[in-house]
Amino acid sequence: MAKYGKQAQSKVERAMHERKHGTLRSGRSGRKVTSRKQAIAIGLSEARQAGAKVPSRGSRRSSSSSRSSSSSRSRKRK
Numbered sequence: 001m002a003k004y005g006k007q008a009q010s011k012v013e014r015a016m017h018e019r020k021h022g023t024l025r026s027g028r029s030g031r032k033v034t035s036r037k038q039a040i041a042i043g044l045s046e047a048r049q050a051g052a053k054v055p056s057r058g059s060r061r062s063s064s065s066s067r068s069s070s071s072s073r074s075r076k077r078k
Contacts, residue, residue, distance in 0.1 A: 004053060011046045013043070018039075
């Protein structure tokens, strides 16, 4: 089953297009967005607000942080 809907795809695509042309601005500071990751985050955020099918922010972060902490514990220092 797909994690992201078509509306989310179009919002991210629009944000990436605006970033490439230098017209995408961040919401809080109003500065020009140059980071690819930030452009994707803006697109997904807009899709969430529009009610598109997008996973919640907390579910992804919790799974990746637990994975990284467990792998760092398994390594031993010399």
